Amino acid sequence: MHFELDPRAPTPPSEQLADQVRFAVAAERMAPGDRLPSVRALAAEVRVNPNTVSRAWRELEREGVLESRRGDGMFVAAKALAVCRKAAARVVAERLERAVLEACAAGLTNQEIETLVRAACAADLAPRPRKSA
Amino acid sequence: MHFELDPRAPTPPSEQLADQVRFAVAAERMAPGDRLPSVRALAAEVRVNPNTVSRAWRELEREGVLESRRGDGMFVAAKALAVCRKAAARVVAERLERAVLEACAAGLTNQEIETLVRAACAADLAPRPRKSA
Amino acid sequence: MHFELDPRAPTPPSEQLADQVRFAVAAERMAPGDRLPSVRALAAEVRVNPNTVSRAWRELEREGVLESRRGDGMFVAAKALAVCRKAAARVVAERLERAVLEACAAGLTNQEIETLVRAACAADLAPRPRKSA
Amino acid sequence: MHFELDPRAPTPPSEQLADQVRFAVAAERMAPGDRLPSVRALAAEVRVNPNTVSRAWRELEREGVLESRRGDGMFVAAKALAVCRKAAARVVAERLERAVLEACAAGLTNQEIETLVRAACAADLAPRPRKSA
DNA sequence: GTGGTCTAGACCACT
DNA sequence: GTGGTCTAGACCACC
Numbered sequence: 001m002h003f004e005l006d007p008r009a010p011t012p013p014s015e016q017l018a019d020q021v022r023f024a025v026a027a028e029r030m031a032p033g034d035r036l037p038s039v040r041a042l043a044a045e046v047r048v049n050p051n052t053v054s055r056a057w058r059e060l061e062r063e064g065v066l067e068s069r070r071g072d073g074m075f076v077a078a079k080a081l082a083v084c085r086k087a088a089a090r091v092v093a094e095r096l097e098r099a100v101l102e103a104c105a106a107g108l109t110n111q112e113i114e115t116l117v118r119a120a121c122a123a124d125l126a127p128r129p130r131k132s133a
Numbered sequence: 134m135h136f137e138l139d140p141r142a143p144t145p146p147s148e149q150l151a152d153q154v155r156f157a158v159a160a161e162r163m164a165p166g167d168r169l170p171s172v173r174a175l176a177a178e179v180r181v182n183p184n185t186v187s188r189a190w191r192e193l194e195r196e197g198v199l200e201s202r203r204g205d206g207m208f209v210a211a212k213a214l215a216v217c218r219k220a221a222a223r224v225v226a227e228r229l230e231r232a233v234l235e236a237c238a239a240g241l242t243n244q245e246i247e248t249l250v251r252a253a254c255a256a257d258l259a260p261r262p263r264k265s266a
Numbered sequence: 267m268h269f270e271l272d273p274r275a276p277t278p279p280s281e282q283l284a285d286q287v288r289f290a291v292a293a294e295r296m297a298p299g300d301r302l303p304s305v306r307a308l309a310a311e312v313r314v315n316p317n318t319v320s321r322a323w324r325e326l327e328r329e330g331v332l333e334s335r336r337g338d339g340m341f342v343a344a345k346a347l348a349v350c351r352k353a354a355a356r357v358v359a360e361r362l363e364r365a366v367l368e369a370c371a372a373g374l375t376n377q378e379i380e381t382l383v384r385a386a387c388a389a390d391l392a393p394r395p396r397k398s399a
Numbered sequence: 400m401h402f403e404l405d406p407r408a409p410t411p412p413s414e415q416l417a418d419q420v421r422f423a424v425a426a427e428r429m430a431p432g433d434r435l436p437s438v439r440a441l442a443a444e445v446r447v448n449p450n451t452v453s454r455a456w457r458e459l460e461r462e463g464v465l466e467s468r469r470g471d472g473m474f475v476a477a478k479a480l481a482v483c484r485k486a487a488a489r490v491v492a493e494r495l496e497r498a499v500l501e502a503c504a505a506g507l508t509n510q511e512i513e514t515l516v517r518a519a520c521a522a523d524l525a526p527r528p529r530k531s532a
Numbered sequence: 533g534t535g536g537t538c539t540a541g542a543c544c545a546c547t
Numbered sequence: 548g549t550g551g552t553c554t555a556g557a558c559c560a561c562c
Contacts, residue, residue: 007336009231010143012560020238027240049337049562088239092232093249098142099225099232100253105153106221107160110254116226117250120233121243145537171549182539187550195328203406204448204546204549275497276409278552286504293506304534315554320535337534337561354505358498359515364408365491365498366519371419372487373426376520382492383516386499387509411545448547 001030001037005046013048017056019091022065025080026088032081036066036074063087134163134170138179146181150189152224155198158213159221165214169199169207196220267296267303271312279314283322285357288331291346292354298347302332302340329353400429400436404445412447416455418490421464424479425487431480435465435473462486 003020005013024030036042039057043050057074060066065084067077077083103113136153138146157163169175172190176183190207193199198217200210210216236246269286271279290296302308305323309316323340326332331350333343343349369379402419404412423429435441438456442449456473459465464483466476476482502512 014560019235023235023239027238029240052561055561092236092239092241095232096236096246096249097253097256099228100250101257102152102156103225103229104254104257105160106156106225107162108225110251113229113254114247114250116229117233117247118243120230121237121246123230124234124237147537172551173549184540185538187552188537190550201550202547203551206547206549280552285501289501289505293504295506305536306534315556317555318553320537321552323535334535335562336536339534358502358505358507361498362502362512362515363519363522365494366516367523368418368422369491369495370520370523371426372422372491373428374491376517379495379520380513380516382495383499383513384509386496387503387512389496390500390503413545451546454546 001034003037003042003046005048013046014052014056014059017042017046017053018059021056021060022084022088023092025065025076025084028081030076030080032076032078034076036076038073134167136170136175136179138181146179147185147189147192150175150179150186151192154189154193155217155221155224158198158209158217161214163209163213165209165211167209169209171206267300269303269308269312271314279312280318280322280325283308283312283319284325287322287326288350288354288357291331291342291350294347296342296346298342298344300342302342304339400433402436402441402445404447412445413451413455413458416441416445416452417458420455420459421483421487422491424464424475424483427480429475429479431475431477433475435475437472 001024003017005016039050039053043053057066061068063083064077065080066074068074100113134157136150138149172183172186176186190199194201196216197210198213199207201207233246267290269283271282305316305319309319323332327334329349330343331346332340334340366379400423402416404415438449438452442452456465460467462482463476464479465473467473499512
């Protein structure tokens with residue numbers, strides 16, 4: 001699992017991390033029992049304060065997506081798939097809709113919007129080394 | 134021109150207002166020379182502090198989208214269309230792409246994504262009489 | 267870097283602060299990577315409201331002169347020197363020209379003007395230990 | 400006497416107008432007894448609200464620079480020269496000094512400053528049709 | 533501790 | 548009436 005942060009995004013870093021875990025579980029790129037990177041390791045990797053990672057993991061634990069095994073680490077919880085599917089579907093649909101309505105408000109035609117969408121779908125498969133890995 | 138704020142959106146109110154003006158100009162629902170609602174009037178309408186509106190207008194003035202005529206009001210600037218087209222295209226494409234990549238990461242198929250997008254496009258036309266009204 | 271406000275000046279405090287940063291960078295008294303005083307500290311030092319400092323810093327961030335690192339502070343941006351040189355040269359030349367034309371309009375001879383200018387140049391070196399200190 | 404307003408200048412329009420009268424009297428381009436343009440005429444010429452002109456004239460009357468002859472118009476007062484010379488010298492010297500110190504702060508050398516000053520002095524004599532007329 | 537945004541209410545200059 | 552800036556004090560997220 002590879003994590004990436006966009007510091008200019010409207011959603012704060014800790015939420016971006018949590019979303020990435022939720023989506024990975026929903027897409028079955030992570031499965032119950034999988035170990036997550038340690039707070040310190042991930043914090044170093046994405047150049048962020050350990051507290052930020054910690055807050056994301058804590059929130060996911062609260063939701064039942066992760067569980068901590070004391071002295072061992074954080075793991076994807078058994079019921080994570082169900083939880084994340086619901087959560088991911090909701091948030092993804094909502095953000096897609098918001099983005100589309102914005103594009104409409106900005107005067108783009110439906111065709112222009114669909115073209116952009118297809119391009120983005122294609123971009124997801126092609127150029128980058130991982131992210132879906 | 135009608136303004137609306139979503140207090141639960143990730144972007145702060147002042148930015149939402151600025152975006153709505155940028156998009157309206159890009160979509161030619163507002164044209165150079167048009168007068169904007171006064172700071173106080175709009176603040177009252179969308180239930181926000183006048184400073185918040187003021188900050189949005191000020192930012193747009195800096196970008197060349199609006200012009201203030203002292204003691205008179207704020208007006209869409211002559212070069213606003215060009216500025217807003219560029220800005221709106223950039224931000225809209227970026228947000229659409231982000232939303233689509235998120236959807237991909239959450240495991241939606243391209244077909245599911247396109248279905249959601251078409252639904253959102255349709256939703257824009259349907260429920261309200263006319264966005265341009 | 268030392269900041270000073272003239273409450274009787276025609277330009278508002280927040281602009282005075284922004285100008286002082288632009289000029290300091292243009293004169294290379296500040297360099298990319300330098301940390302700026304915190305909003306609260308500077309506000310206390312020059313006896314203004316923190317919002318006033320914040321507005322100045324924000325404007326400079328928009329111009330590419332400063333970068334904020336969340337929870338850490340404001341820093342001079344990499345491209346600040348180029349930006350500030352251009353901006354400072356423009357504004358300084360404009361204000362000097364305006365002042366000189368005013369002096370001409372008020373009937374001062376060129377010689378009187380140059381005498382005043384030389385005196386002011388000298389005054390900059392003399393009374394204070396060092397402007398750059 | 401020709402008036403000109405810079406809407407982007409830091410000094411408000413009414414003060415700009417007042418300054419232009421003070422300077423014209425100090426430079427003896429206007430003499431005691433000269434008639435000033437009517438409020439409405441000047442307001443139309445410089446595209447400003449009549450109240451703005453009115454406020455400038457009122458302030459100058461208060462200072463003893465102008466005197467109104469009821470039903471006739473505003474005229475340069477007898478003691479205007481003395482008043483304006485003092486006022487103009489003070490304000491001009493102050494603004495010149497401020498501009499020079501700013502230029503120093505922005506890193507210009509004394510030589511660069513003097514070059515700009517000489518250019519501005521020359522510009523005053525050469526290109527424009529009037530202003531000293 | 534840091535910056536960022538918001539609310540609330542004030543004063544000023546111009547129309 | 549208009550916008551523009553300032554003060555004062557609040558909450559949020561991040562370091």
